[in-house]
Amino acid sequence: MIRPDLAAVVLAAGFSRRMGAFKPLLPFGGTSILQQIVWTMRNAGVGTLRVVVGSNAHLVIPILDRDSVPWVMNEQYAEGMYSSVQTGVQDLPTAVAAFFLMPGDMPLVRGETLARLIAEWDERPGGILYPCHAGRRGHPPLIAGTYIPEILRETPPGGLRTLLGRHATEAREIPCDDPGILQDLDTPDAYQESLRRMRPA
Secondary structure (H helix, E strand, C coil), rough: EEEEEEEEEEEEECCCCCCCCCCCCCCEEEEEHHHHHHHHHHHEEEEEEEEEEEEEEEHHHHHHHHHHEEEEECCCCCCCEEEHHHHHHHHCCCCCEEEEEEEECCCCCCCHHHHHHHHHHHCCCCCCCEECCEEECCCCCEEEHHHHHHHHCCCCCCHHHHHHCCCCHHEEEEEEHHHHHHHHCCHHEEEEHHHHHHCCC
16 A cells, blocks of 8 residues: 655765765666665555755666656755755655655665554554664664654754654654664675675565
């Protein structure tokens, strides 16, 4: 079931300096890292997608357009990730009740994890839902749309982590049997390890 009330903001605007290659477009299981993330979100029923582009936008946009994936340009991408968060959430429709915030280098997150978070949200809407594995919080959190005005209003030291930390009493940790929520692909070694662990789409 497609859920237009649920969104995903996928962050794909960074420089990928540590990788030495542009991470979102690296090959991954017959597709690319970014396309795998988009597929997982769509397959989970997330009805509203926004991919935030910046660095190498000229390479990413044609692929997103071909796949009919909505994107938004962060002109200030050099200022860091929080500027991309703000760009993405600002472009979401007002009817969105909650959004996943998804780094563009985590293609191993399982669709079952997204489904689990959505089910928890439907049971008790509101707040911030963090997927957890082995006692550690991972990505993507599912964040209530009610936080968007606060996200847009300021740029706190420490970025989104600081802002959401103010609402710790409104957060819930959702256990998930998914090590992929902890596996970002920052380095060539991490990328190669992800290819070894890749699950068939």
